[in-house]
Amino acid sequence: MDQYKDSRPQIQNDSGVPIQIQPQELSGFTRDPEEEDNQSDFSSSSSSLSSDSSDNELIYPVLNSKGPKAQTIAVWCFLKPRSIVIFPPGESDLTSRIVKYSENYLGYERNQHKLKMLTPGQLSPLDIKSAHSVRPGSVVMIFPRTKNQVNIEISQLNVSFSLSVDISMTVHSLKNCVRKKQGIPIGRQELLFMEQALENNCRLLEYKVKNRSILHLMIQAHFDLLLKVDTFWGISYRFYVDPCSTGTDVVHNVLHKTFSPKGLKEYNSIHEFLIPLHTLMLSHRSGLVQWDHCLAGMGIKCGDTLLLTTVVQQNNRKFQNISITTESGENYEVKASRYDRWSVVAFLLHGLTHIPVDFIKLYKDNQSLDLLRPIGEVAKGNSIVMNIVMTHVDGDLMFGVPLRISLGNGIIENVKIAANKSVRSIKKRLEHLGVPNALQYQLLTDENKKLPNSSIIQNVVYDLKTPFSLKLEDFPVFVHTPDGVIYKTYTSMMQSIGHFKQKMQMKSGFNMDRCRLIIAGEELHEHDSAILYDAGVSLRTSIFVKLDSQYELFNVLGSSSASSISIPFKPTTSDIERNLKNNKNIPEGSYNCLLTFVYWFFVHRIVDKNKVSHRKQTKKRLPKAKGKLFPFTFTAGNLQDIYPNGAQTLSPIYFPDISSPKALPRVHHHIRSKKSPSFEPTQFLAAATAQGLQPSSSDPVALSWHHSQVVPFPDIHHLPNKPKATSIAWVQD
Helix, strand or coil: CHHHHHCCCEEECCCCCEEEECCCCCCCCCCCHHHHHCCCCCECCCCCCCCCCCCCCCCCCCCECCHHHHCCEEEEECCEEEEEEEECCCCCCHHHHHHHHHHHHCCCCCCCEEEEEECCCCCCCEEHHHCCEECCCCEEEEEECCCEEEEEEECCCCEEEEEEECCCCEHHHHHHHHHHHHCCCHHHEEEEECCEECCCCCEHHHHCCCCCCEEEEEECCCCCEEEEEEECCCCEEEEEECCCCEHHHHHHHHHHCCCCHHHHHHCCCHHHHHCCHHHEEEEECCEECCCCCECHHHCCCCCCEEEEEEHHHHCCCCEEEEEEEECCCCEEEEEEECCCEHHHHHHHHHHHHCCCHHHEEEEECCEECCCCCECCCCCCCCEEEEEECCCCCCHHHHHEEEEEEEEECCEEEEEEEECCCEHHHHHHHHHHCCCCCHHHCEEECCCCCEECCCCEHHHHCCCCCCCEEEECCEEEEEEECCCCCEEEEEEECCCEHHHHHHHHHHHHCCCHHHEEEEECCEECCCCCCCECCCCCCCCCCEEEEEECCCEEEEEEECCCCEEEEEEECCCCHHHHHHHHHHCCCCCCCCHHHHHHHHHHHHHHHHHCCCCCCCCCCCCCCCCCCCCCCCCCCCCCHHHHHHCCCCCCCCCCCCCCCCCCCCCCCCEEEEEECCCCCCCCCCEEECCHHHHCCCCCCCCHHHHHHHHCCCCCCCEEEEEECCCCCHHHHHHCC
């Protein structure tokens, strides 16, 4: 033993200080002398992995080996992650051999790389400068001297940024950095590099991610976040968004409801000029919502209320009352700041009259007012004239049939569609109003009768009093196969995973029994009999098919031999020990250092502490309205000042009676137009009186609906058993 100690090798760290390899018993593990005599050369302790253990704890078993069998050390480099080099002790030139071999064959460069030491039982390698000796079974690891910069591009948000990452970190850790920066939930992130999806429990070095690499992030959107937005013009809106949506997306959804359909087509971004984002404030509770940050990252949850107002109104800067007179003699009074634009007055008038903003034209002293200019001081007694510009009036607004569509949670969208149009046009109009993926839903009557997309409204719609409902039956998903082909396929709500695999096997030719389905970096573990929708697959979900590589291969290079070891892709502790024990070709004495390396490489797959559970979906995506979910109450003090008597609205509960199809088998609608159209709110809640609820005195909008006797336009008359009126031809657009 003394002769062996005199010839023990030395390794120098970056400072040139020699590090000795000490052939002593492993620290941290003690055994009774009688027990050691009864143990074989490769006996292991019964420790198991724990996700709660810190990086400095011994969390997996380290073997005790007698004699020089466990005195070897291994060298590993990130440039060749599948190769492990074994260096036996007892050679005086070991230091120079390791450095020379690393430079010649592993790509080691002293100016760009640094050495780390992974000791047995540890999960995180330490800088070799902090090591005073090399324990038996340790691994010398070569890493970049500095962290790498990777670029993340999110085309859906039109955002790109760079992150400083360690290549040994897992994909899940990188997604967590993205979540902290952009607020995107980890379960909605799909990271792509070199056209392949990255799995959460794999390290970046496994995909050969280098400095300045570009990673593409795709958001798996589900649109399951229900928001209520109170606006400064006195109208509240409710709609579904995705948690990855930004504050800008919320504002655009709200402003789209204030323009006519034809105005949105001609002036797609006109609202950005009339009321730019830098003049608005979107607040949630006591904080502001960032324009380019995801809602989920700011703690916004389903059912929360946001407040949209202007910067000037939020600061109460010099308000003044402005009198508005219409050409028909109606008088209105709004409250606005002299620092606001005239476009703010137009939005305030929209809140009082429901006239689309692009229809409103303002005049002062017979001069047209530029809506982009500041209001300034308006003298008392001066009245502003409002004119309605009819250039954007279309057939739907003039002659449209008022239809009510229930979106669940008491939300009802009110749309006007010409009776000679198809059912598909209803769904298109709903998408313009902010209902996500409305074209993929089935439109049902109160009797659960489906209305085909190609059907004409006047031939299938007989009752205008009962709201229609939306139901999801078939929806598209995108399947990415290993050969780079993307398949768009439709699946039903009740389709099982096994049936889906069979269909994709027939389409792509890949044996799905030997493939894995990856969604948001996680493998789909559910049984083939499980329902695909319940497993988290919904509208437009991207599914990545990966060939099931059951084993990971590593090359082990010794002084006189070369061998390989195979480890299951997701191993257990017993799998690792059994595969190493049964491999007779590995170099003598390398078992302990190989065990140290393999546990470090696979620890995240063994522990599985980063698993992201898929969202459990409910089949009733848009449930039928059962009552009011949110009351129409003003949460901001300045809104009460602007509208002390509440917003003026039209009645959503009055609709002309139409005979049922049972009494009249054939009903033809004849639409009789009036001189000018009337304007109604695009959205309201289910009537409280219909559910046996009385509107409270603190709900001014509900009270105005309850007591209003305004009859909406148009008048619809039923003409049974008669041919279509000849005047229906000019209703077409």
